[in-house]
Amino acid sequence: MSNIGLIIEERSRDIGDFLVGRLIPFRKKRMIGPFIFIDHMGPTDLGPKKYMDVDQHPHIGLSTLTFILEGELMHEDSLGTRQLIQPGSVNWMVAGKGVSHTERTPEHLRNGNTFTAHGYQIWVALPKDMEDIEPEFHHIPATDLPSWKDGTTQFKLVAGEGYGRKSPVPVHSPLFMVEIKTEETYELNTMDNLKGEIGICIVDGGIEACGQSVEKGNILVSKVADTCKTILKPNTHLLLFGGEPFPEKRHIHWNFVSHDAQKIETAKQAWEDKTFPMMKNDKSYVPLPGS
Template structure:
């Protein structure tokens, strides 16, 4: 999805073992491991007249991971992919040196249908060695992802490595993303199960951390790598994500991410001068924002 407006930053706060804020980036934490941007889509009712139409726009230097909880999207890109995205599946587009794509409500869902769109669009910065790689796209169905139950909670390893398991989603750095749905209240202690920086996105419900309750829509970042402990309330849905931080600072402008600011400037010129590859049969164009 096009990052036309970065998430408005609410006041971040320090509660002891964790930083708390509204997703990333936020003021006190710009990245968690290689994760540089998380966009919460919805939940929002679509139809009978309003549907999703994200026109053709570019990316460089990152991989976009789309994880839907409700609704459906048709993804098309400049390397020839056309993929229907459904809840529970993982769709990873590796932009590398440059790719364009669109995201739209499927035609068969537009005919007066009313449905909920809800999910996450996640940007993972690529290591410098592969920032300029050829674009790739991967679709992994939900049935292929490692899933298990512990302490009355359902776990799914969406991407990377964790809890002694490996997701089939291709990655280019050490990272993890885990969905946790609590059927009962329980204590979550991830020491020894996940490695690197740790972010916790509260999709629904609430957790207690350092004797403070934190509700849905917030993100916690552990101030200690490889470990964190919190109480998870029954009915809560969490996304755990993070991993080893990249060695170099990352620059970000609109949909462009790079370890080199000049690469960003070149991408801006290339988009304005329409030198990026195009999605076949699509002449839409999202202008470069002026900011």
């Protein structure tokens, strides 16, 4: 039996009026496969005096993956995209050489009622030779993602490849993101179905792994080949993240990711000078931290 490589507990971060739980990067683990950033948004009640409004901000060198469990978000970007995301679907934005975007509570939910917002904001680093590709945006409805059951346990392949299936999300390196929901006790087999590094994120419920009981709000990190026997408790909700790590380290500063620190410095200056690709119909602007 192998040991768990690391257990990371969510650390709270405040983004305006919205409290999120940061999972990675962590000082002892900067990436899981190509995944370089995972924020857990909510669950929290939003309503008349509090909405999620992330103003215009930039990205380079990565793809963003937005996955909503409850509530809705409106995505808009410098490509001219305007896309509502609802629970179970995927917004996949390839920043490449540079893109700006906003994510906000849509107007139809600003009706005086209270609703729950819950989801994950994820960044996937691009391979070294693809960091400067043209930006793209893709929306994949929940009904297009591979879903299946093993007994009473429900699986959904959100992105990448695993369990003999392939998601339609157009990723750029070997990776996986899998959603799992149990009704009864279930023994999880990742060894034969996934490759590379793995993060087991406990959204709800709990698991037994390597003789330890681990509850929601934690992410377990190891290599798939080293993952010990993992028992999922009834009514548990997991997200599995991971894949093959890159040979080069990645630098990360604010919303910028690159293997080359100078590219990040160039992007920072472009954002301060407002020569970065900007949205045409949104004049909001999040200043560079420390500027």
